[in-house]
Each structure stands twice: as structure tokens, then as C-alpha cells.
Amino acid sequence: MRLPAPYIFCSILISIGGLLFGLDTGCIGPITTMPTFLDSFGPLSSTIHGILVSSILIPASLTSFFAGNVADRMGRIRTCSIGGLVFAVGTALEAAAQNLAMLFVGRCITGVGEGLFLSTLVVYVCEIAPARQRGVLASVQQLLVTMGIAVGYFVCYGTVRSSATSFSWRFPFALQSFLAFTYAVSAFFFLPESPRWLKTKGRMDDSHDAWEKLGIADAEREKDERSNQNLTVQEPESLALTPIRSRQSIHSAHQTSWLAVFAKDVRKRTFLGCFLMGMQQLSGIDGVLYYAPLLFQQAGLNSSTSSFLASGVSALLMFLITIPAFILADKWGRRTSTLVGGILLSSTMFLIGALYASGVVHGSHGAARWIVIILIYIFALTYCTTWAVGIKIYASEIQPPKTRAPATSLAQSSNWVVNFVVAFTTPVFLQRSSSGIYFMFGAASLLTVVVCATEMPETKGKTLEEIDGAFEHGGEDGQQKRSVGRRAVGLLRKWQRGRLGQRGAPVDNHEM
Numbered sequence: 001m002r003l004p005a006p007y008i009f010c011s012i013l014i015s016i017g018g019l020l021f022g023l024d025t026g027c028i029g030p031i032t033t034m035p036t037f038l039d040s041f042g043p044l045s046s047t048i049h050g051i052l053v054s055s056i057l058i059p060a061s062l063t064s065f066f067a068g069n070v071a072d073r074m075g076r077i078r079t080c081s082i083g084g085l086v087f088a089v090g091t092a093l094e095a096a097a098q099n100l101a102m103l104f105v106g107r108c109i110t111g112v113g114e115g116l117f118l119s120t121l122v123v124y125v126c127e128i129a130p131a132r133q134r135g136v137l138a139s140v141q142q143l144l145v146t147m148g149i150a151v152g153y154f155v156c157y158g159t160v161r162s163s164a165t166s167f168s169w170r171f172p173f174a175l176q177s178f179l180a181f182t183y184a185v186s187a188f189f190f191l192p193e194s195p196r197w198l199k200t201k202g203r204m205d206d207s208h209d210a211w212e213k214l215g216i217a218d219a220e221r222e223k224d225e226r227s228n229q230n231l232t233v234q235e236p237e238s239l240a241l242t243p244i245r246s247r248q249s250i251h252s253a254h255q256t257s258w259l260a261v262f263a264k265d266v267r268k269r270t271f272l273g274c275f276l277m278g279m280q281q282l283s284g285i286d287g288v289l290y291y292a293p294l295l296f297q298q299a300g301l302n303s304s305t306s307s308f309l310a311s312g313v314s315a316l317l318m319f320l321i322t323i324p325a326f327i328l329a330d331k332w333g334r335r336t337s338t339l340v341g342g343i344l345l346s347s348t349m350f351l352i353g354a355l356y357a358s359g360v361v362h363g364s365h366g367a368a369r370w371i372v373i374i375l376i377y378i379f380a381l382t383y384c385t386t387w388a389v390g391i392k393i394y395a396s397e398i399q400p401p402k403t404r405a406p407a408t409s410l411a412q413s414s415n416w417v418v419n420f421v422v423a424f425t426t427p428v429f430l431q432r433s434s435s436g437i438y439f440m441f442g443a444a445s446l447l448t449v450v451v452c453a454t455e456m457p458e459t460k461g462k463t464l465e466e467i468d469g470a471f472e473h474g475g476e477d478g479q480q481k482r483s484v485g486r487r488a489v490g491l492l493r494k495w496q497r498g499r500l501g502q503r504g505a506p507v508d509n510h511e512m
Helices: 006-014 016-031 035-041 046-054 057-074 076-095 100-128 131-162 167-190 195-200 204-214 218-229 236-241 247-253 258-262 267-282 285-290 292-298 304-327 334-357 368-385 387-397 401-432 436-455 464-472 475-496
Strands: none
Touching (some): 006 016, 006 100, 006 131, 006 204, 016 076, 016 100, 016 131, 016 167, 016 292, 016 304, 035 167, 046 100, 046 401, 057 076, 057 100, 057 195, 057 401, 076 100, 076 167, 100 131, 100 195, 100 387, 100 401, 131 387, 195 204, 258 267, 258 401, 267 285, 267 387, 267 401, 267 436, 285 292, 285 368, 285 401, 292 368, 292 401, 304 368, 304 387, 334 368, 334 387, 334 436, 368 387, 387 401, 401 436
């Protein structure tokens, strides 16, 4: 039996960072509603509840903003390893928390770690994966995120049923700390650095060795080189993906400010990546994931064990449906996935909002509450098969080589900021209005569909270099328009010179 190529194992190992993120997302909502947690810290107001859950996100956002520069200076692997270690320290503090202040500090430290490795691991996978498999391998992270969410819910379901002490909420944090430490050590010692990053540092021999360790065939590397030769515009900083003749010149060229992401030739891609990553969260997915027990209680599942179980079932279904979604990531285009997913997401949110606004949802009786629960399931499953798989890949792969790491980090930072707003405000909104927040999430998804219908070119099956060239030349539509324009100019010139001749006469292709 032939073993998979080493780059597949490397992509899976680095993507375990997604499992850590999923564990935190799946655990924190159930933990903060556990009776033993409330016995330790007292009842939480909706504002304190929102602050505690979302406190991880602002540090993650700030760290993610600078993670691109850190990854460009220190390397992809070191950045992910450091992030894993910081995450381990933060969750250890959460597990040992004696008061809300200590728990809050622990979550802030955990956020710093998340911001480092989550922003960088997708860049690493995109840089080591062949174009034909990049969508699938970059989607492994999302598969592991959904796995982590499911594991988190069921771990909390198990501990709340088996223990009436603080162990029921401390153990999930301790488990995260152990896994994060293992992840950091394993990535540092077993993963080769990105050969493309090594090339930007002029370390050609190390880059060649990294390609060998990854098991990337020479034909794949040559394809990248040919793609670069076809690019008509090559900025000095873009030489990370072309043959390097001077170690000194490429090293000095790479020392660019993070403000380069707003340069005229790349800012459209930067803004598009930030917009997509921000709207991904404003769809309401983390409002559902963080507060699933609360949403199910609102719909009529009043006991903590039943709401935890319902949350765990939804997470398990999300994990199962993500498996075919990530396998088919390169079969279904990113653009199609985003548009169809956005329409379905907005529809489910509008329906839930309409049910609550009409007053037909009752916690103790009626069919409407079950419709709400089913719609929440449909929303989560739709997200996992569409936006969760494609948007993060797209936001990274459309960036040019010279700004890929900082632009991806900036997009991830926008994701964290919006995530914070959603996580902080969801319990407050739910307390004040049972329907308003669903209408807001639905409107955000619908707006994304409108923008993407006009501004989102397809990238499925293209190498990073081909994507870069398409954006530089205005995409396929732009190339077709220019081709038509050149033909029109050629015909006009022939007519002016009286060289068109009779109708149907042969055309001089040289001047076309």
C-alpha cells in the first residue's frame, strides 16, 4: 500500500491548530452555563457572559494583525509553534482559575496564541500544497475545527453529567492545554519550513531540501517556475516564487512594510480578503456555536444536559458533513460555494427571525420551536459545507507573494474583530430581542452575496502564480475585454489603410 506524500501529513499536522480553536469554541459556551461553573463564580449577567466568552477574540485579533510580519521574519513553523505554546499557557491558567479575573487573563493569553497559529497555518498549507490539492488540504483545518467543536460539546456533556465539582469545567481547559503543548512541540520538531519562505530569505539549498522532505515532484516545482515566467509584471518583492540569482537582493527586497498590503496594485485583494473574512463571522456562525446551549434553551430545551446534547448533535453533524465538503473543495468553485451558501444562510436567518417576530415560538409547546431548532441545524450545516471551506482558502490564495502573509493576517484580524462583536453582543441582543439579531445576520449574508457576485473571480484549480497573474491583468473577463479591444483596434487600422479588401477576404493574423 502506497503511503500518502509527506506534504499531506505536514498539512494535516499543522492544521491541528484548527482542532484547538474548535475545542475552545465548543467548550466555552457550555462551560459558562454549567451549574458547577456558576457555583464557582456566581450568576453571570448577559454583559459579563458576553465579555467572558469574547475576551479571547480581541487579543487574537491584535496578534493576528502582526502575525504576518512575525511569520515573514521567523518562519511559518516557528510562528505556529510559539502560538501553540502561548495557547497552552493561557488554557492552563483558565483551568486553574480561582476567580473571574484570572479566567479573563487566561482567555486573553489564549487569544494571543490563537492569533499567531491560526493566521499562519493556512499560509503554510497554501505554500506547500500543489495547486490540484490546495483546496482539499487547506480545508483540513476547517474539518478539524468542526471536529474540535463536536469534541468540546461532548466533553462538556460528559463532565457535567459525571461530576458535581469544579472538575467538570476545569477538565476541558486542561485538555486544551495538553493538546496545545503537544501541537507546538510536534510542529517544531517534525515539520519542514515552507520552501517558498526559505526562498525569500535566499536560502536556496534549504528550500530545495524542504521540497524534497515534502515530497513535491520536480514537475510541480517546474510548473510553478513556468507560471512565473508567464507573468508580465514582476515586482522585486514577488521574487519569492521565481528563480533567485542574488541572495542579497532578494533578502533586501523582502524587507517591506506591512503597509504594502494597501499599495495600489494589491489593495483590492486585501480589502476583498478582509471583507470576506469579516462577513464570514457576521453571518452569525459563532453566535450559534458559542451560544448553542443558550439558543436551544430559548427554543424550549430548558435543562443544561438536553441543551448540551442538542449542541453536541449539531456539532457532530457539522463535522460529518464537512468531510465530503473538504474532499470536494476543488470540485466546486469558491465563487459558487460562496454565492449559494450566502443565499441559504440568509434565508435560514430570516426565517428564524420571522418566527420569533411573529410570536409563534413557545418554549413549552408548539411546532415552531422545533422548526427553529431544525433551521439552526440547517444554518450550521450549510455554513460548514460552503463558507467555512472556501472563504479562508480564498482570502489567502488571492494575495500576491509579496503580501500573502501580512494580507492573510490582516484578513484573519478582521475575522477576529467581527467575531468579538458577534460573541459579545449575541447574549445582550437575545435578552432584548429574540428576533432582531437573526435579521441582522441574514442581512449581512445577503450583502455578501451581492458583493461577491460582482467582485469575486474564481480561483479553483489555479496555481498561486496563475491567480496572481489573473488579478494583475484584471482577471479572465478583463483579459477577454482587452483581447476584443486589441482586435477592434487592429481592424480599424486595416480599414484606415484600405487593407480590409472584399468581404470574407483572409485576415492578416500578424496584426491582430
